[in-house]
Amino acid sequence: MKEERMRVLKLVEEGKITVDDAAKLLEALMASKSPEEDCFQENREFEKKFAAFAKNAENFAKDCGDKVGDAFREVEPKLRKVSKVVLVKTAAIIDDLSKALNESLQNMDVADCECECDCCCDDEPCEEEACECGCGCDCDDTPKEN
DSSP, rough: HHHHHHHHHHHHHHHEEEEEHHHHHHHHHHHOOOHHHHHHHHHHHHHHHHHHHHHHHHHHHHHHHHHHHHHHHHHHHHHHHHHEEEEEEEEHHHHHHHHHHHHHHSOGGGGGOOOOOOOOOOSSSOOOOOOOOOOOOOSOOOOOOO
């Protein structure tokens, strides 16, 4: 195909045909493309369309990435603040629970101790090595004897 076009241009250059005749011949050549040239032309068009699609997809992805990045930059300080507040409040609740538990343990009426051991210690926790009960009872009651 390329050779035929060059030949038509050469004929114009040599003055053997007019420019109008050359245009008609070139149009006729374009209309009578070989199947390989048709396929090549279609492939070229497909490649152009695919390249345009890829460029559009790339631009779309970049725009989306930019928007997500902007949104994250806007939300991140708020998330940090909320996380900090949740952490402080949770720590305060745990601290309050811990204090309440300690107070409850300290205020327990130790007289309610139900120790029924044969403790050799009077009013003291068992610390004697010879003591077999090992109760470690801290109550004010003298351990019960059998």
